[in-house]
Amino acid sequence: MSSSxxxxxxxxxxxxxxxxxxxxxxxxxxxxxxxxxxEVPVQVLVETKIGVTVKGKRNDADKKVAKLASELTSKxxxxxxxxxxxxxxxxxxxxxxKSAEPSNGAEKVKTEEKVKTEEKVAKKPVKPxxxxxxxxxxxxxxxxxDWKGESxxxxxxxxxxxxxxxxxxxxxxxxxxxxxxxxxxxxxxDPKNPDFRSKVIHGEIxxxxxxxxxxxxxxxxxxxxxxxxxxxxxxxxxxxxxxxGNLGAESDMFQCxxxxxxxxTFYQKQTRSADxxxxxxxxxxxxxxxxxxxx
Ligand SMILES: [Zn+2]
Numbered sequence: 001m002s003s004s005x006x007x008x009x010x011x012x013x014x015x016x017x018x019x020x021x022x023x024x025x026x027x028x029x030x031x032x033x034x035x036x037x038x039e040v041p042v043q044v045l046v047e048t049k050i051g052v053t054v055k056g057k058r059n060d061a062d063k064k065v066a067k068l069a070s071e072l073t074s075k076x077x078x079x080x081x082x083x084x085x086x087x088x089x090x091x092x093x094x095x096x097x098k099s100a101e102p103s104n105g106a107e108k109v110k111t112e113e114k115v116k117t118e119e120k121v122a123k124k125p126v127k128p129x130x131x132x133x134x135x136x137x138x139x140x141x142x143x144x145x146d147w148k149g150e151s152x153x154x155x156x157x158x159x160x161x162x163x164x165x166x167x168x169x170x171x172x173x174x175x176x177x178x179x180x181x182x183x184x185x186x187x188x189x190d191p192k193n194p195d196f197r198s199k200v201i202h203g204e205i206x207x208x209x210x211x212x213x214x215x216x217x218x219x220x221x222x223x224x225x226x227x228x229x230x231x232x233x234x235x236x237x238x239x240x241x242x243x244x245g246n247l248g249a250e251s252d253m254f255q256c257x258x259x260x261x262x263x264x265t266f267y268q269k270q271t272r273s274a275d276x277x278x279x280x281x282x283x284x285x286x287x288x289x290x291x292x293x294x295x
Contacts, residue, residue, distance in 0.1 A: 006038040011048040018053050019156075025062045032057070032068035040076060042083040049160050051076050052141070055134055077130075132173045136181045137163045143188035143197065151201050158200070161207040169211030184210060187218035195220055256284035257291065266293075 014031050017023060032054070045051050054076075057069035140159035147155075162184065170177035188197045196218050199205045205213075252262040263285040280293045 004037070004039050006035070006040045006044055008044050008047055011040070011044045011050045015048055015050040015053050018050075018057070025065060028057065028060075028062070028065050029068065032065065032072060035072055036068065036075070040079065042080055045076055045080060049156055052134060052137055052156060052160065056138070130173065132178070133163060133167060136166075136173075136178075136185075139181065139185040140188060143185055144201065146189065147197055147201060149198060149201065153201055153203075155201070158207060162200075162210050165208045166211045180211060183215040183218065187215065190219070193219055250285065254280075254282045254293065256286060256289050258289040259284060259287040261286040 014035065018028060018031060035050075035054070040050075051073065054069050055073045057065055058073060060066045060069065137156075137159045140162055141156050144155035144159060163181075166177055166180055166184075167173060170180065187193055188200065190196070196205070200207070200210070210218075250263060250265055252264075254264045254266065255262050256264065261284065264282050265285060266280050266282040268280045281290065282293060283290050
């Protein structure tokens, strides 16, 4: 690999340094300057997600860092765009094997698995990972970053995998994709639903399956629905008991509001139309209090 081309391992190393907490401004500037001098092949960008990290520095408090990050981001955007165009217009060409030769940059990207996959999804030239997509990845990254649990998972990489799977599933950064992104972000950050984020981080839910999940499934609504159904079942059974001719029977189904005992008798009456629920008149066997229920 020539010294002017950034290797994947170099990129990973730099990304790790940039991602580290409390790294000093001079180091960041040095890394960004170095990156600007280097040719960064698309596959390195795709594999390492260093672009996501650099993009995050565009609003850095240090003006020089912010400027370098912006420059790099637009330079890499072009690299990705060119490679996509090359990939899309050469579809009939035989797919070259992954070469052991040094890469000379953007033109080599046809070898990239990712580009191939995207060719399948969209026959026309595909847009590069644009601002929308990076923003979506950023939302997921933020949701993961807030997580307090233990995990060795590279959460930025996980965020990118989910985003990529969604992009493929919905066939682009379209409206459905954006709506789904909002829903995923919501469920990943919902304090009432910590299960979902934890399952995603621990791989119990595959990143690649997330585009197929409804927001209800992400929210674990299935469980809630089941509980609700069970409750309705119980109410239905109680109603059946009432209507099954147990009139005047003693029951523990009702609790007296006055003496709080559960020894009651009841009878029912159709107070409105026939398809509406019956009104039940209840008498406490303990204190004689009478009341009505339902109807
Ligand atoms: Zn009573």
